[in-house]
Amino acid sequence: MADISLSRAVRWDTVVGALLIVVLLFSFGFVDGFGNALNLSFLIGNTLPIALIALPMTLLVVSGEIDLSVASTAGLSGAVMGALWNQGMAIETIIPICLLLGVVCGLVNGLLVTKLGLPSLAVTIGTLAAYRGIAQIVLGSDAVTDFPAQYLDFASGRIGDTFIPYAFLPFLVLLAIAVVALHATPFGRSLFAIGASEEAARFAGIRVKRQKLILFTLTGLMASLTGIFWALHYASARYDNATGLELSVVAAVLLGGIDFDGGKGTLGGAIAGVFLLGALQNVMSLQDVSAQSQIVVTGVLLVLSVLGPRVARQIAVVRAQSSG
Amino acid sequence: MTHPSTTGPAPVLALRDVSKSFGAVRALRDVSLELFPGEVHALAGENGAGKSTLIKTLAGVHRPDTGQVLLDGAPVAFHGPGDARDAGIAVIYQEPTLFPDLSIAENIYMGRRPRRALGRIDHKATHNATAALMERLGVELDPDRPARGLSIADQQIVEIAKALSFDARVLIMDEPTAALTGSEVARLFGVVRTLREQGAAVLFISHRLEEIFEICQRVTTLRDGAWIASEPLDGMTEDDLVRRMVGRDLDELYPKQEVEPGEVALSVRRLTREGVFTDVSFEVRHGEIVGLAGLVGAGRTEVARAIFGIDRWDAGEVSVRGRALVNGAPSTAMSAGLALVPEDRRAQGLVMDMSIERNIGLTGLRTTVKAGLMDRGAERSRSLDWAVRLQVKYARIADTVNTLSGGNQQKVVLAKWLATGPRVLIVDEPTRGIDVGTKAEVHRLLSQLAADGVAVLMISSDLPEILGMADRVLVMHEGRLTAEIPRSDATEETVMAAATGRAAA
Numbered sequence: 142m143a144d145i146s147l148s149r150a151v152r153w154d155t156v157v158g159a160l161l162i163v164v165l166l167f168s169f170g171f172v173d174g175f176g177n178a179l180n181l182s183f184l185i186g187n188t189l190p191i192a193l194i195a196l197p198m199t200l201l202v203v204s205g206e207i208d209l210s211v212a213s214t215a216g217l218s219g220a221v222m223g224a225l226w227n228q229g230m231a232i233e234t235i236i237p238i239c240l241l242l243g244v245v246c247g248l249v250n251g252l253l254v255t256k257l258g259l260p261s262l263a264v265t266i267g268t269l270a271a272y273r274g275i276a277q278i279v280l281g282s283d284a285v286t287d288f289p290a291q292y293l294d295f296a297s298g299r300i301g302d303t304f305i306p307y308a309f310l311p312f313l314v315l316l317a318i319a320v321v322a323l324h325a326t327p328f329g330r331s332l333f334a335i336g337a338s339e340e341a342a343r344f345a346g347i348r349v350k351r352q353k354l355i356l357f358t359l360t361g362l363m364a365s366l367t368g369i370f371w372a373l374h375y376a377s378a379r380y381d382n383a384t385g386l387e388l389s390v391v392a393a394v395l396l397g398g399i400d401f402d403g404g405k406g407t408l409g410g411a412i413a414g415v416f417l418l419g420a421l422q423n424v425m426s427l428q429d430v431s432a433q434s435q436i437v438v439t440g441v442l443l444v445l446s447v448l449g450p451r452v453a454r455q456i457a458v459v460r461a462q463s464s465g
Numbered sequence: 466m467t468h469p470s471t472t473g474p475a476p477v478l479a480l481r482d483v484s485k486s487f488g489a490v491r492a493l494r495d496v497s498l499e500l501f502p503g504e505v506h507a508l509a510g511e512n513g514a515g516k517s518t519l520i521k522t523l524a525g526v527h528r529p530d531t532g533q534v535l536l537d538g539a540p541v542a543f544h545g546p547g548d549a550r551d552a553g554i555a556v557i558y559q560e561p562t563l564f565p566d567l568s569i570a571e572n573i574y575m576g577r578r579p580r581r582a583l584g585r586i587d588h589k590a591t592h593n594a595t596a597a598l599m600e601r602l603g604v605e606l607d608p609d610r611p612a613r614g615l616s617i618a619d620q621q622i623v624e625i626a627k628a629l630s631f632d633a634r635v636l637i638m639d640e641p642t643a644a645l646t647g648s649e650v651a652r653l654f655g656v657v658r659t660l661r662e663q664g665a666a667v668l669f670i671s672h673r674l675e676e677i678f679e680i681c682q683r684v685t686t687l688r689d690g691a692w693i694a695s696e697p698l699d700g701m702t703e704d705d706l707v708r709r710m711v712g713r714d715l716d717e718l719y720p721k722q723e724v725e726p727g728e729v730a731l732s733v734r735r736l737t738r739e740g741v742f743t744d745v746s747f748e749v750r751h752g753e754i755v756g757l758a759g760l761v762g763a764g765r766t767e768v769a770r771a772i773f774g775i776d777r778w779d780a781g782e783v784s785v786r787g788r789a790l791v792n793g794a795p796s797t798a799m800s801a802g803l804a805l806v807p808e809d810r811r812a813q814g815l816v817m818d819m820s821i822e823r824n825i826g827l828t829g830l831r832t833t834v835k836a837g838l839m840d841r842g843a844e845r846s847r848s849l850d851w852a853v854r855l856q857v858k859y860a861r862i863a864d865t866v867n868t869l870s871g872g873n874q875q876k877v878v879l880a881k882w883l884a885t886g887p888r889v890l891i892v893d894e895p896t897r898g899i900d901v902g903t904k905a906e907v908h909r910l911l912s913q914l915a916a917d918g919v920a921v922l923m924i925s926s927d928l929p930e931i932l933g934m935a936d937r938v939l940v941m942h943e944g945r946l947t948a949e950i951p952r953s954d955a956t957e958e959t960v961m962a963a964a965t966g967r968a969a970a
């Protein structure tokens with residue numbers, strides 16, 4: 142049985158999950174071109190970058206921190222991949238180098254936050270600009286497209302005639318790992334404590350700074366993995382890949398009921414939020430809604446997602462007080 | 466209870482047949498209470514009896530489900546604490562609610578600070594008024610320092626000053642003295658007596674019964690949310706009051722067992738933190754309970770924090786059972802067998818939004834683990850076990866701790882640390898806000914732990930508790946250890962003399 146904070150979040154989870162199902166059913170029924178396997182595989186493939194980064198971002202927001210530099214890290218990692226490929230390096234060597242670079246990017250964020258005690262919002266707005274700047278220095282305005290075919294096929298192909306992209310399978314494995322890490326391990330439990338009350342967590346012997354450093358590093362790693370995936374999926378490594386992706390990730394995670402103040406939420410809710418956003422974007426594209434309007438919708442959803450859980454909680458409180 | 470008599474003054478503030486429930490918990494059932502001008506009225510009852518709920522109902526924080534609040538005999542409906550304040554009711558809540566980033570003066574004069582021409586805030590007037598309040602309470606607190614980092618006792622004093630600054634007709638105080646030592650309490654009582662003579666009505670809650678008998682004229686007792694009695698204190702004994710509260714006679718309050726001390730368990734050598742405490746050395750042996758006494762601000766809590774690794778020390782060393790502790794690392798202190806029950810349960814002891822189960826579970830993240838995953842069954846039985854042993858009064862173990870009464874929250878903090886099976890236990894105000902019955906139970910537990918070989922360092926502002934439980938008393942004064950007094954020589958006089966710096970070791 143869940144404690145109250147969890148059961149409130151579960152309620153919001155359920156709301157988002159139900160909303161996702163409603164949107165999917167509605168789209169199957171009424172949106173032309175939505176239900177076919179090809180479109181669905183596009184939907185999933187286009188949502189995967191958000192989903193991948195949402196995994197560590199959820200853990201980070203639960204612990205009361207945020208990382209806005211993820212899209213720039215992804216862009217940097219794609220740019221370095223393109224530059225090294227142009228140098229003639231083997232892709233099998235390039236990918237580990239890029240992942241290592243992501244680890245370094247995350248570590249820098251983490252050290253600035255934990256060692257200097259700076260707020261993560263400020264730190265990662267700074268590195269958002271810095272990492273993107275480095276990406277531009279590395280690759281200039283080139284677009285690298287000639288990656289090996291089997292990699293491109295893996296990143297953009299789907300399993301036979303099904304709606305499932307190949308890349309969805311490794312994502313499911315990562316999702317399972319993240320769910321277990323957040324909800325079933327002492328590490329995850331400590332993140333909830335840190336997010337709800339950092340001081341009380343410290344007094345309980347939890348190594349707050351170390352846990353945060355681990356999270357920022359993991360986030361950097363996942364961001365660079367996403368950057369590699371992005372470049373291969375769209376067969377294009379450019380310095381401005383994934384620009385603005387951090388907004389979608391944060392919007393989706395908050396929409397999924399992860400409290401911006403930390404300490405609350407479930408990964409299931411966050412992922413439901415991610416795919417809800419993905420489905421809406423897909424439907425809007427099919428309906429020829431302009432890119433600008435799509436951004437407006439994302440913005441409105443972001444505001445609603447911050448308000449929604451609060452309103453739900455208020456209702457729960459009022460109910461608890463008036464009952465009995 | 467009897468309704469207002471025709472003789473004598475009318476009650477300024479009263480509750481009539483008030484009930485209040487939180488979900489299935491009936492916190493108040495048909496409770497009545499009358500507060501007369503010129504009286505100090507005690508509200509007594511065990512943890513969770515409904516005292517704070519009653520106060521919040523009087524103050525307009527809670528609305529009664531049924532029944533009425535009467536002001537000057539007429540029913541009123543306060544729509545929030547602001548309404549009650551406008552009606553001349555000042556309230557000190559059980560838990561301080563200061564804004565950490567505002568200064569002490571700003572906290573006290575929040576929203577009603579003296580203004581000069583053009584609506585500019587008059588800082589000087591605010592500062593001086595605050596300084597005058599501090600003077601009246603006999604404490605040295607800089608009005609301009611921020612509230613962040615104030616000890617619980619100092620926060621409590623700021624709350625008292627704030628309540629006094631209203632010049633209220635009714636002063637309601639929910640355990641204002643829980644963290645204060647004798648000299649601060651004496652000052653507070655002086656002020657309260659003056660207010661009473663000026664015709665104010667005062668409602669006072671404390672689990673220190675001697676305080677009730679010292680300052681109050683009448684007492685209302687609650688048990689499990691029900692009204693038991695309202696009566697004059699004249700002629701009553703502490704035992705009578707306890708029987709009213711608990712419904713039975715009480716066991717020995719200080720059940721101290723004689724234990725032959727063993728090896729040195731905790732050794733502190735020349736520990737110094739610049740500007741906070743200096744050159745502190747002492748040892749605690751297995752089986753010993755050592756009391757650490759001193760006035761508020763003497764540095765007792767700060768020493769405890771440094772030993773456990775919350776703050777870093779600048780010089781000196783600490784070892785537990787021969788193993789040197791790492792500076793500033795609570796996790797290594799824990800693995801060495803050290804536990805610290807901190808003074809501030811809401812900020813330091815508990816994650817208020819988390820369940821009872823998980824709060825107790827937080828100290829078991831390394832032990833209730835199977836194959837790297839949380840062992841929920843083990844976590845639950847560990848938490849249940851300790852919640853029951855400490856008699857925590859709760860509806861469900863999965864309820865968040867902020868639904869518990871203050872005393873029951875304190876028990877959860879104790880449970881959380883006792884569950885680690887510590888070899889050295891530091892307790893900072895272990896019984897703050899805990900009722901007499903449970904206090905005896907906590908003392909029995911500490912005594913039993915000592916008998917089982919645990920080394921206990923006990924910080925307490927409650928001098929009788931120190932005298933009753935400690936084998937030795939260490940006394941701090943202005944950041945230094947000034948005396949070490951064996952149990953046989955420890956009296957209120959010897960300890961207070963050392964604590965105020967009147968005697969050297």
Ligand SMILES: Nc1ncnc2c1ncn2[C@@H]1O[C@H](COP(=O)(O)OP(=O)(O)OP(=O)(O)O)[C@@H](O)[C@H]1O
Nearest residue numbers: 487492512513514515516517518868869870871872
């Ligand atoms: N907001 C709340 N939600 C649910 N239950 C509550 C809430 N506030 C109080 N209670 C419950 O009401 C009962 C009375 O609590 P109250 O705080 O009034 O006790 P108290 O007499 O002040 O105890 P203490 O001496 O420990 O401070 C307790 O059982 C408590 O758990």
Ligand SMILES: [Mg+2]
Nearest residue numbers: 517559870871
């Ligand atoms: Mg109370």
